Amino acid sequence: MSTDVAVTDRASPFERIAVNAILVVAVVYALYPVLWVISLAFSSGSEPELRAFPVPHNVSLDNFRIVTGWGDSARGWLFAKQLMNSLVVSLATAIMAVAIATPTAYALARHDFVGKRSGLRTLLLTQMFPGVASAVPLYLILDALHLLDTRTGLVLVYAATAVPFAIFQLRGAFLAIPVDLEEAAMVDGATRTQAFLKVALPAARPAIAVTALFAFMSAWNEFILAATLIGRESAFTLPVVLQSYVGEYNTSWGAFAAGAILVSVPVMALFYVAQRQLISGLTSGGVKG
Amino acid sequence: MPAMSEAQEHARGDVNASSTAADTPLPAADAAPARLRCSARGIKKSFGETSILKGVDLDIPEGSFAVLVGPSGCGKSTLLRLVAGLEQADSGTITLAGRDVTNLPPRDRDVAMVFQSYALYPHLTVRDNLKFGLELRGTPKAEIDKRLDEASTMLGLGPLLGRLPKQLSGGQRQRVAMGRAIVRRPTIFLFDEPLSNLDAALRAEVRVEIRRLHDRLEATTLYVTHDQVEAMTLADTLWVLNGGQVEQKGAPLEVYERPRTKFVATFLGSPKMTMLEGVLVREEGRFIAEGGGVRAIVDDDRFGTALEEGRQVTIGIRPHDLGLAKNGAAAVAELKVELVEALGSEAFAHGWLRAAGPSVVARLDADDARSVRAGSAIPLAVSPARVHLFDPKTGVALGL
Numbered sequence: 001m002s003t004d005v006a007v008t009d010r011a012s013p014f015e016r017i018a019v020n021a022i023l024v025v026a027v028v029y030a031l032y033p034v035l036w037v038i039s040l041a042f043s044s045g046s047e048p049e050l051r052a053f054p055v056p057h058n059v060s061l062d063n064f065r066i067v068t069g070w071g072d073s074a075r076g077w078l079f080a081k082q083l084m085n086s087l088v089v090s091l092a093t094a095i096m097a098v099a100i101a102t103p104t105a106y107a108l109a110r111h112d113f114v115g116k117r118s119g120l121r122t123l124l125l126t127q128m129f130p131g132v133a134s135a136v137p138l139y140l141i142l143d144a145l146h147l148l149d150t151r152t153g154l155v156l157v158y159a160a161t162a163v164p165f166a167i168f169q170l171r172g173a174f175l176a177i178p179v180d181l182e183e184a185a186m187v188d189g190a191t192r193t194q195a196f197l198k199v200a201l202p203a204a205r206p207a208i209a210v211t212a213l214f215a216f217m218s219a220w221n222e223f224i225l226a227a228t229l230i231g232r233e234s235a236f237t238l239p240v241v242l243q244s245y246v247g248e249y250n251t252s253w254g255a256f257a258a259g260a261i262l263v264s265v266p267v268m269a270l271f272y273v274a275q276r277q278l279i280s281g282l283t284s285g286g287v288k289g
Numbered sequence: 290m291p292a293m294s295e296a297q298e299h300a301r302g303d304v305n306a307s308s309t310a311a312d313t314p315l316p317a318a319d320a321a322p323a324r325l326r327c328s329a330r331g332i333k334k335s336f337g338e339t340s341i342l343k344g345v346d347l348d349i350p351e352g353s354f355a356v357l358v359g360p361s362g363c364g365k366s367t368l369l370r371l372v373a374g375l376e377q378a379d380s381g382t383i384t385l386a387g388r389d390v391t392n393l394p395p396r397d398r399d400v401a402m403v404f405q406s407y408a409l410y411p412h413l414t415v416r417d418n419l420k421f422g423l424e425l426r427g428t429p430k431a432e433i434d435k436r437l438d439e440a441s442t443m444l445g446l447g448p449l450l451g452r453l454p455k456q457l458s459g460g461q462r463q464r465v466a467m468g469r470a471i472v473r474r475p476t477i478f479l480f481d482e483p484l485s486n487l488d489a490a491l492r493a494e495v496r497v498e499i500r501r502l503h504d505r506l507e508a509t510t511l512y513v514t515h516d517q518v519e520a521m522t523l524a525d526t527l528w529v530l531n532g533g534q535v536e537q538k539g540a541p542l543e544v545y546e547r548p549r550t551k552f553v554a555t556f557l558g559s560p561k562m563t564m565l566e567g568v569l570v571r572e573e574g575r576f577i578a579e580g581g582g583v584r585a586i587v588d589d590d591r592f593g594t595a596l597e598e599g600r601q602v603t604i605g606i607r608p609h610d611l612g613l614a615k616n617g618a619a620a621v622a623e624l625k626v627e628l629v630e631a632l633g634s635e636a637f638a639h640g641w642l643r644a645a646g647p648s649v650v651a652r653l654d655a656d657d658a659r660s661v662r663a664g665s666a667i668p669l670a671v672s673p674a675r676v677h678l679f680d681p682k683t684g685v686a687l688g689l
Contacts, residue, residue: 180408183375186395187402188422188473198421202412 040257063258067245078234079241085151086220086237087266092155093219094212097162102208104163105170106196110179123164131161135228142229149232157225162215169214173207174200209274217267238263325384326351326509327372327477332381334367341367343533344381349477349526352507354500356541358520359530360556365513366481368530372511373479374398386476396425401470402479405486407462409454415465416450422473436472443502444468460491467499471506478503480512484519496522517557521545529553551684554605554677560637560650563611565604566681569596578604578676582642582649585621586673592688595678602687605677608637608650611669613657620668624651628663631655638667 011019032054039054044062069075108116138157139148147153177200185195201208223239230236236244242263245256329347333340341364349355357365370376372383374395382391390398401422409418419440423433441447444464454462463483470478480499484492500523503510514520520527521541528538529552537549548554554562567580569587576587576596583604589596614620626640627648636658638651651669653661661667678687 178406178408180404180406181410183373183395184402184404184408184469185410185421187373187375187398187400187479188469189396189425191394191396194425199410203410205412 037257037260040254041261043254063254064262066252066255067259067262081234082236082238082241085235086239086263089151089154089158089237090216090219092151093158093162094216096155096159097166097215098208098212100159100163101166101170101211102201102204105167106174106200108167108171109174110182123167126161126164127168131157131222132224135225138225139228149230149235151235153229154226154237155219157229158215158219158222162218166211166215169211170204170207173204177203213270213274216270220263220267324350326353326386327355327511328384329368329372330382330384332368332371332383333379334364334371334376335379341533342371342378345530345533345535347372347528347535349509349511351509354503354510354512354523354525355528356520356524356526357511357513357528357530358515358517358524358556359536361515363530364533365515365530369402369479369481369511369513372398372477373400373402399476400479401473401475401477402481403463403466403470403483405482407454407466407483407486409462409465409469411454413453414450415446415452415454415457415468418454418465419446419450419469419472422469433472436474440468440471443471443505459487460495463487463495467502471502476509478508478510480510480514482514482516483512484514484516499523517559521557529556531556547686548605548677549686549689551603551605551679551686554679554686558607558609560608562605562607562677563647563649564679565606565642565647565649567602567604569598569600569602569678571598578602578678580604581646583622585671585676587676587678588673591674592678595687601681603679603681603684605679606671606675609652610675611649611651611671613651613653614668614670615657618670621671622649622669623666624649624669625666626661626663629653629658629661631658636661 035054039056041063042056042059042061044058044060065071067079069077069079107113108120142148142153142157145153147156181199181203182190182192182195185199186192190198220237221239222237223243226237226240227243230240238259242256242259245252245259325348327347327349329345332342332345332347334342345364345368347355347368357368359365367376371378372385374390374393374397378391382389384390385398385400409415410421413421416437419437420433423436428436441450444467446464446468449457449461449465454465457465463486466483483499484495487495496519499512502508503523512519512523524541526538527541527544529536529544531552537544537553539547544553545557548557548562551564555564565581565583567578567583570577570579576589576592576598578585578587580602581604583606585604585606587596611622622642624638624640624642626638628639630637630639633655635655636653638653638658638661639648640651641647642649651667679685680687
C-alpha cells in the first residue's frame with residue numbers, strides 16, 4: 001500500500017523533467033514578445049534589431065526620457081498631464097460604473113418588478129454592438145454638449161459602455177449570495193437598506209473589486225474612441241500618446257516600447273494590490289458549504 | 290376541513306387552552322390571552338396560482354415548544370416565515386405577545402430565527418455575528434458584553450469568538466446561529482430545520498442541546514422540521530401540517546397513539562403504519578376487523594358506536610405493535626417472510642399476509658428473530674388496543 005502511494009504520488013524524474021520542459025516552453029512562448037518590448041525599451045537607437053535573444057544593446061533609459069519628456073519641462077508637463085488624463089478618466093469610469101451598477105444589479109437580483117426581463121434583455125442587446133459602431137453618433141452628441149476634447153465627455157462615454165457589463169457581473173454576484181443572509185439581518189433588526197449595506201455589500205466586495213478593475217482597465221486601454229473624441233494633445237490619454245510614436249513615415253519603436261511599459265505598470269500594480277480581493281471566497285462559510 | 294376542527298376539539302393536556310382559543314375567534318388581537326406568546330388566525334398564503342396555506346390557526350403558549358411537522362410542500366416553512374415577517378400573508382392575523390404584528394416588518398416583530406443554512410454573516414467574526422442584532426437595536430455596550438458572555442458560556446463559544454464563519458465546522462456554525470438568537474432575548478425563537486445540515490451523530494447531540502436550552506431559558510419556540518424524530522422528541526405540542534392545513538395537533542405521544550387521520554398515522558412512526566382494507570364482522574359479541582389477511586379483535590370501548598357490522602374500514606397497525614404470537618396468544622395473521630432486518634436490539638420482518646396484498650412489516654424481538662428465515666411463515670399477534678380503524682373514504686379515524 002505504502003509503496004503504491006509513493007509511486008503514484010511522486011512522479012518519476014523523467015516525468016518531472018518532461019513537465020518542467022513543457023512549462024518552460026510555455027513561459028518562453030508567453031514572455032518572448034514581452035521580453036522583446038523590454039529589450040527595445042532599454043536599448044538606445046530607434047531601429048529594432050531582429051535577434052534571437054531579446055537582450056538590450058547599449059543599455060540606456062533614453063527611450064523613457066523621450067516618452068516622459070525628461071529634462072524638457074514643456075514636454076514633461078505635457079506627459080504628466082496626459083498620464084493624469086488616463087488616471088482620472090479610468091478611475092472616474094470605474095467609480096461611475098460601480099456606483100451605478102451596484103444598486104441596479106442588487107435590485108435586479110432581489111426584486112421582481114415590471115420591465116425587469118425586458119430591461120435585462122435591452123442591457124444585453126447593448127453589449128452586442130462594439131463601442132466603435134457608435135463612434136460617429138457619440139461624436140455628434142459630445143459636440144452638441146460641448147464635451148469634445150474633455151475628460152468628462154470621455155468618462156461619460158466609457159461609463160455608458162462599462163455600466164451594462166458591470167450590472168451583469170454584479171447581478172451574478174448578488175444572485176450567488178444566499179438570500180438567507182439578508183433575511184437573517186432583517187430579522188436581527190435591519191431595514192432592507194441596512195441589510196444591503198451591512199451584509200450584501202460586504203459579501204459582494206470581491207465581485208465589486210473585480211468589476212471596478214475591469215472598468216478601469218477597459219478605460220485605461222481604450223484607444224479608438226479616445227482618438228476619435230479627443231483632438232487636443234493636452235487632453236490625450238496614454239494609448240493615444242503611444243500611437244503617436246508609430247507614425248506613417250517614421251516609427252520610433254524604442255519610444256513605443258518604453259511607453260507600452262509605462263502604460264502597463266499601473267495595471268500590473270492594480271492587479272497586485274487587488275489580488276486578495278480577486279481570489280474571492282468571502283461568502284464561503286456563512287451558509288452551508 | 291373536518292379533520293382539522295375535530296383535531297382541535299379533541300386536543301388535550303397542554304394544548305387545552307390554545308385549542309379553546311382556536312375554536313373561539315378572538316374579538317381583537319390585543320385581547321389575546323396573556324399566556325399566549327404567538328397566535329395566528331386564518332392564515333392564507335398563495336404563491337402565484339399555488340395555494341400554500343389554506344386557513345391555518347396556530348397557538349403557542351408562553352414557554353412552550355411547538356413543532357410544525359409535515360412533508361415537504363405542506364407549508365410549514367412558509368408559516369414560520371410568515372411569523373418572522375419574511376413573507377406577507379394574503380389574509381389572517383398574527384399576534385406576538387398580544388401585539389398584532391401582521392403588517393410589521395421583521396425587525397419590528399422581536400423574533401429571532403435560526404436558519405437551515407445558519408446564515409452567518411461571512412465577513413464578520415463570531416463575536417460580531419452575535420453582536421450584530423444588538424448593535425442595530427442600539428443596545429448599550431455593557432449589556433451587549435453581558436449577553437455575549439452569557440451566550441458564549443452557555444454554548445461554549447468562547448474560543449471561537451475571534452473566528453470567521455468559514456473557519457468553523459458545521460456543528461460550531463450551528464451553535465453560533467443559536468447564540469445569535471439567544472443574545473437577542475426575543476419574544477419567540479424560530480427554527481427552520483436547523484439540524485438538517487448536520488451528520489446523524491451531531492444531529493442527535495444538538496437536538497438534546499436545543500431542548501436543554503429551551504428548558505433553561507423557558508423560551509417560547511416555534512420549530513419547523515420534516516424529521517419525525519426531532520418532532521417527537523422536542524415538541525410540547527406537535528402540529529402536523531398537510532396540504533396547507535393543520536391535520537392534527539397535540540402532545541407528541543397523543544398524536545402518535547391516537548392519529549386522527551390516515552395521513553398522520555402513516556406520517557409519524559418508522560417503519561410506517563400498515564394499512565389494510567377490510568370490513569367489520571361480529572363474532573361472539575365482539576367486533577373483529579377482517580381484511581387483507583388480518584382478523585383482529587378491536588377495542589369496543591375506543592370505537593363505541595362507530596362499530597357497525599358490515600362497515601367498510603381501513604385497518605391500521607404499526608409494525609411495532611405487530612409481533613410474533615407467543616405463549617398461546619391468538620394469531621391475527623400469518624406473515625410469509627421475505628426478509629429480516631436485524632438491528633441488534635430488535636428486528637423487522639418484511640413480507641406478505643396474502644399473495645396479492647401489500648407488503649407488511651412486523652417487529653420481532655432480537656432473540657425471536659434468530660430462528661426466523663426468509664421464506665418461512667410466522668404467526669403474528671396484536672393487542673386490540675393497538676388496532677386503528679379509519680373510514681376508507683374520508684381517511685378520518687373512527688372512534689374520535
